[in-house]
Amino acid sequence: MKKIFLFFLYVVGMSQLNAQDKIDKAIQNLEQNYPQEKVYLLLDKDKYVVGDHIYFKSFVFNGYNRSTISNTLLVELYDHNKNMVDKKTVFLKDGEGDGTFVLNDFLNEDIYFIRAYTTWMAxxxxxxxxxxxxxxxxxNSESRLVLDKNIKWTANAFPESxxxxxxxxxxxxxxxxxxxIPPTAWSGYVIDAEKPNEKLAAFKNLDExxxxxxxxxKAGKTYKAIIEDNKGVKQTINLPAVxxxxxxxxxxxxxxxxNYKLAGTGLAQGLQGYSIxxxxxxxxxxxxxxKTTSNEASSNIPNKVSNDETAVLNITIFDEKQNVAAQRLFFVNPKKLNLDEPTLALSMNNEARAFNSFDIEPDGEHSSYTVLVKENNPSEIKNENTLLSAKWLTGDFTSSIFDPSQYFEKTSNPDALDALLISEKWKRYDWEFLLAGKTPEFNYKPQKNLSFKGKVTNNGRFIPNKSINLLLKTEKSENNFVPVVTDDNGFIYLDNIYFDEPLTVSYYFNKDKKQTTDSDNLNISFQALVTxxxxxxxxxxxxxxxVNDKNVSQDPGIAKGLQNRKNNKGIDDFNKETLIEEVKVTAKKVDKKAELDKELSSGRFSSMNATIFDMVNENKDAQSSQNILQWLQGRAAGLTFTMDNSGNYIPSIRGSQASLFLDEMPVDASMISxxxxxxxAMVKVLKNDGLVGNAVAIYTRRGNMVAEEDKNKEKVNKLVLKGYDRSTEFELPDITGEAYKKITNDTRETLYWNPSLSEDGGLAPRAKFFNNDNAKNRQIIIISFDKNDKLLYYSEIVK
Structure with missing residues (x-):
């Protein structure tokens, strides 16, 4: 929030709190030490097929405004066994960023999870x-993913405050x-346990x-609630003790x-000494x-406490000993979201594969827009978490809420939203913790951009307080000369650097080449500090x-995605032209790989079915990864990685932990990292093969192992650092191409994606896309923020 209005109550029986009491100090602690971020990712779809791209746009908030605390977001993809399949390091500008996961064919059919967080959130x-x-x-997976529709439900009852x-x-x-998916209709009633046939109160669901x-x-009574859904399933729950x-x-x-009302019972001095x-x-x-000795008090809290904007107000009542006596969450202005909307000129052509476009009229307040156009599937059950529901609800409450987006639609029910907040608790802080004067342990401080710690050795020994010259260069940048001095422990640091393409770091001693001796063997290995x-x-x-049954009926919601995969494969096959010369080059490379394997591997590590990566003649892109295990993610079928508490990648092959070998000697992951x-020189993935079982074998270079193109180059000490991950640009299909014309059923679901659409050469921002063969219900989502952080939001079904 922007500047907050602070209200002190001055009515009969009320007075301002005394300054610097126990509660004052707790509030000071809260305001100074508890700024907390929350993240929302907008994905282009809800379900994917291998071969797809997961396009995402990230929004990071501090409260209800975009965060300025962090400018780096970590986004990770896990399988259901909590193996990290892939991760992206996303640059945040004004709390926004974007990225892409490419789903390779090695991924098993499964339920996966996307996690996103900043290091400050840790x-x-x-x-x-x-x-x-x-x-x-x-x-091609052996198992099939099925949606279990026979879902059990549980219930609980929460008294107000x-x-x-x-x-x-x-x-x-x-x-x-x-x-x-919970039942759409359910109802119930309340009974006294001693009189089960007498209904004291009845209720029907306001939503799911x-x-x-x-x-x-009445004191001494036990109350129960009996709940029944529309299929006759019943459950009895106990109400709290009176x-x-x-x-x-x-x-x-x-x-x-x-308007609030306090009512007490059995209070020796009434409400005197209580605080709000x-x-x-x-x-x-x-x-x-x-100050009143009465058991009741009431008053009004103006909407201006939230600057007349939508917000969750957390009200806490403290007793005369400053212990928490009651708590209640309440939405201020739930129907007043105060959103801007774009001015659009929409006129859709509904012909199959027709070209469509629309302009966003410039208003001088918004410079960039996130735009998504996708096919809407009205038959699917709606269970969405939108930017609106994340900003005002799910970003701060962690319990499972079905279709949270419904609470921020034009037809929303404010009574249902209020009931939801009665059942929730604010977990961002704990009053007992605050009153005791405790603060969080800040193990992670926000860092601007990326930082790296470099271990510097010469002939394997640390060299403290030594001058080193670094030359930093990316493909598109000029050389950047950086002189550094190792600290007392032999480390150097690269702080606050931004780059989104591989950064080559060349390094050498700060002395004349003539002074360099053959015995100098300078080496630097960097560790990312934002990881x-x-x-x-x-x-x-x-x-x-x-389920282990390939014949089980497929989720009908993914049929279009599977068809689109076939279409893309057909386009790829049509466009493939393999030249004889390319075949020769490939064959030559295979021979080099075989020669390398023969030179390095012993019989114990020999296998006809091993996956081999030649790091001498191929795979030059590996240099941009932090370590070889990170680079291996997603490159060998069945090979996955988890991360231990020290940040090391632990390999598994088809669910079983794999052994690690360095030059055929067993090692742990920290040595490889x-x-x-x-x-x-070479990496070999053995899958329950050879004499070592599941294993990842890594071989270091020998003196003569240099790629042909590098043999005549002067030796330079250098390494490559990986920076922020660039997102993959969304491409429209080549609608006029011969390959595309051969497609008989175009089932693309994502028709247009642009995480940063802006004016082009003075022209209005324009979204352009082609229909698929059945795009008559298109959902258009547009998001932007003005310079004052006011949200522009549009999400409509356009026919």
Whole structure:
């Protein structure tokens, strides 16, 4: 939020809090130490097939504004066994970034998960990391991914403000939880356990997630709720025990603001000494101290506490000893999202494969737009988490909410949203922790751009306080000369550098070439300081499962994706022209690889079925990876990697951990992680073959191992660093090409994707795309922010 209005209450029985009491110090701690980021990724689709690209746009917020804390986002792809399949390092500008995952044919059909976070977020509970399940299908997999539609549900009941007090009328929210699709209709009633045939209150669901009822409890009674869905499935849950004393907080809203009422029972001095604290995004916006000895008090909190914008207000009641007595979350202005909309000229041609375009009228406030056009599938059950629901709901609440997007649509039900918040708790901080004066452990500090730590050795020995010259260059940049001096431990640092293509680092001693001796063997190995942080929790539960039956019926929702894979393969086959000379070159390379294997491998590591990577004559791109294991991700069928607590990649082959060998000697992953790729001659992946079982064998170069094109080059100490990952540009199909004309059923689902559409040569931003063969329902999503961080948002089905 921008500047917050802070309200002190001055009405009968209320007064301002005394400065610098225990609560004051806790609030100061909260405001100074708890800025927290949240992430949302917009994907171009919900389901994918191997061969597809996952295009994503990232938005990072601090509260309800785009974050300025971090400018690096880590985005990782995991399979259901928590093996990291791929990862991207994304540059953030004003809290926004974009990237692409390329799904290679080696991926098994499975449910995968995309995780996104900043290193600053790692100082706080990882449950606030962005996590999204993504089904990926592979027609060549032995197993089939199926959606389990027989999903069980559970329920719970939550009293307003978390208290259930004798003889105080109390509003309850009933919450249904399900891994998959909950029942569309359910209802229930409340009973006294001693009189099960007498219904004290009845309720019907407001949406799939929640229902409400009211009840006035009596001390000593036990209450139960019986819930039944539209298929006759029943569940009985216990309501909380009734307390003989305490307070209850009741909230309502009107045009003037939020009306609250406090009602207590069994309070020796009434509400005297009680305090009311209101926070938004961990910032104080409202506070009052109650002086009355009555058991009741009420007042109004103006909407201006949120600058008249939509926000979640966290109200906490403290007793006279400054202990938490009640808490309640409330949406301020839930129907006033205050969004801009683009001005569009839309006129769609619905002919198959027809060309369409639309312009976004420039307004002087927005310079760049995220634009997605995709086919809408109205038959599929809607369960979406949009940018709106992530910004105001799911980014701050970690429980499973079915179709959270519904709460921010024009037809949304504010009563259902209020009931949902009654059932939630603000977990961004803990009052007991704050009141004790504790602060989070900040193990990760935000760093601008990328930073690297370099270990410098000469003849294998550290060389402290030594001058080294570095020459930095990318393909498109000029040489950048950087003199550095090793520290007392022999390390150098590259801080705050930005590059999104391989960075070649040449290095040499700061002395004349004539002074260089044959005994000098300078080596630098860099470690990225902005890197992945292992995910310690279990992955979220899912209603997808794998079955070992290739004949099981395929998810109908993926039929178009499978057809599109066939179409792309047909286009590739049509366009392939293999020249005789290319065949000769390929054959020559195979011979070189065989010669290299023969020279390096012993009989124990011999195998006809091994996957071999020649690092001398091929695979020059490996130099841009941090280490060889990172580079191997996704390059050999069945080979996957997990990350241990030290950030080392641990290989597995078809689910079983693989052994690691360096020059045929067993080693651990940490040794391989620090091994410069430039020293590696060959990598051999053995799959339960040879005499070593599942293994990854790495062989270092011998003195004579130099590629033909490098033999006449002067020896230079150099390495290559990998920086930010560039996204892959979305390409429109060549609609006029002969290969495309052979396609009989065009089933493309993503018709247009541009994460940063802007004016071109003074012309209005224009989105251009071709229909598929059945694109009569297109969803168009447009997102942008102005200079004041006001959100422009458009999501409509255009026919």
């Amino acid at each position: 100082n706080f509970p990882e449950e606030f990391n962005f996590m999204k399940q993504v089904p990926i299908y592979n027609p 978390g208290t259930f007090i004798d003889n105080i009328p109390t509003k309850f929210a009933v919450r249904l939880y399900s891994q998959g 997630n929640v229902a409400t009822f009211n009840i006035t409890p 307390s003989s004393s305490g307070i209850n907080l009741q909230l309502t809203s009107d045009a003037k603001g939020i 604290i209101g926070t938004i995004n961990n910032q104080l916006v409202y506070r009052a101290n109650i 992945s942080i292992p995910y310690k929790s279990a992955l979220p539960a899912t209603n997808y499962r794998l 620090s091994l410069p790729i430039s020293t590696i």
